[in-house]
Amino acid sequence: MPVPVPRQRDIPATDSGPAPQASLTLLVVEDDPAGGLTVPEILDADGHRIRIRSARNLTEATRLLTPDVHCVLLDLDLPGPGPGEDGLGALREVLRIAPRHAVLVLTGEADADRAAEAVRVGAQDFLYRDELDGRLLSRAIRYAVERKRADIAQYKLAESKLRAQENARLERGLLPTPLLEGSDLRFAARYRPGRSRALLGGDFYDTVRTPDGTVHAMIGDVCGHGPDEAALGVELRIAWRALTLAGLCGDDLLATLQEVLEVERPCEEIFATLCTVDISPDGRRAGLCLAGHPAPLISRPGGPARLLPYDDSGPALGLLPRARWPRRQVDLGGSWSLMLYTDGLIEGRIGEGRERLGQDGMVEMINRHLERGLSGEALLEASVTEARRLNGGELTDDVAVVLLSRAAGRTPAA
The missing domain is CATH 3.40.50.2300 (Response regulator)
Structure with missing residues (x-):
């Protein structure tokens, strides 16, 4: 009408x-x-x-x-x-x-x-x-x-708030609380996702202490930067903690994690690099396994920081079936700091050219901060901030850094 x-x-x-x-x-x-x-x-x-x-x-x-x-x-x-x-x-x-x-x-x-x-x-x-x-x-x-x-x-x-809450729940899984009760080691970590406005990325890490007093630490990186890679990183992190607390270590642990990755990854092209360290109860020795991952950095009082040996590393998880990952024994000494990191820290560019920071540039940067007396969270914050400044802005890849430190003579927590 x-x-x-x-x-x-x-x-x-x-x-x-x-x-x-x-x-x-x-x-x-x-x-x-x-x-x-x-x-x-x-x-x-x-x-x-x-x-x-x-x-x-x-x-x-x-x-x-x-x-x-x-x-x-x-x-x-x-x-x-x-x-x-x-x-x-x-x-x-x-x-x-x-x-x-x-x-x-x-x-x-x-x-x-x-x-x-x-x-x-x-x-x-x-x-x-x-x-x-x-x-x-x-x-x-x-x-x-x-x-x-x-x-x-x-x-x-409202949708944005719900998404932020969901991301925060995922972030809590990605950024775990270290289980170090009874250990004399100090723990610090720094994490920045590479995706714009994201709360989490494909990098992951964890640290736990088993009943025998051994402290186990790991850091990993799933290739890619999307939510699927972030979810896979959470799954691998949880699997690593469960397997470590169940007593697996070294090659057996990495082989089982590869099986988890092969089942859970969205496509066969996805792989993950991993670095695992198991520190003896007295804190003076460690076992190191590398699966296509950059070697950790160690610093001791009175000397410059340097990279641990990495010539016996194995392939990244998900690349080769029935791969093996040798475990290398490392002497740490009485007082030391051990830094585990993902390649997002070293792949940022330097200035306006195409040159990247690289591992050598990272070692020089860390030594400059150590000479200034920085340690713990302050050392990690200064390092990530400088890497961003050298890159001329935000780093495009995810960045995760873990720092474990021990001072000789420190009394373990009750």
Whole structure:
């Protein structure tokens, strides 16, 4: 049926002003068999003419619902898309095909209950047909558009909060609490994801102390930077902790982790590098296994930091079936600091050229910070900050760094 909107006075073109980007477009959906509704020059708050399109049914509405439409005015007398459906069925269909558009419904005063139900279904507002005039319609359109924008913004905010909560839960799995009760070792860690606005990446680490007093530490890196790689890193970290507490070590542990990776990875091209260290209960010796991972850095009082031997390393996990990973014995001494890291720390560029920091540059950088007396968290923070500065901005790869330190004569915790 036709919607009676009174004709407003004509406004000269000089008064309205050409501002197509600021004008609103209204799509009227009603079932007038005479050819639709003619609405003359309804103006918005700034004096711009609200453009009108008319559709006689839902099929035409779908065709005319282009991105430049801001609001839909739906006559609740329009039949729904299914047999026997009324205007509420038509409203549900409009909301389905136009989820980001403001929607107004038009009805008679006798259908007040149905108008209220339309708002509960999802319309921004309802208008009574007998009370409608150009000014009321113009104001209703503006309010409906702004209300829809606010609803979308609120939805995005709620969605962002839920995503942040989920990422935080994953982050807690990625960044574990070290289990070092009873050990005289000090622990520090630093972690930065490479993905923009991400809370976690494909790097992972962990440290636990087994009942025999041995401290086990590891750090790893799943190739890639997406959420699938991050999830796989969490799985490998949890598997490593469970297997370590169950008594596995060295080659047996890495072989089992490779089986976990082969089952859980999303595609066969995914692999992971890993460095594991098991430190004897007296803190003076360690067993080192490398699976395609950079060698740790050790520093002792009175001497410069240096890389541990890495010539006996094995392949990254997931590259070769039935691979082996030799375990190398390392003498640590009485007082020392051992730094495990992922390649994100050493692959940042230096200045504007293509040269990268590399392991040698990292060793020089760490020694400069040690000469300044930095240790623990301060040493790691300064190192990651300098790597970012040398790179000219954020590092593109994930970065994880773990530091274990021991001072001779320190009394273990009770």
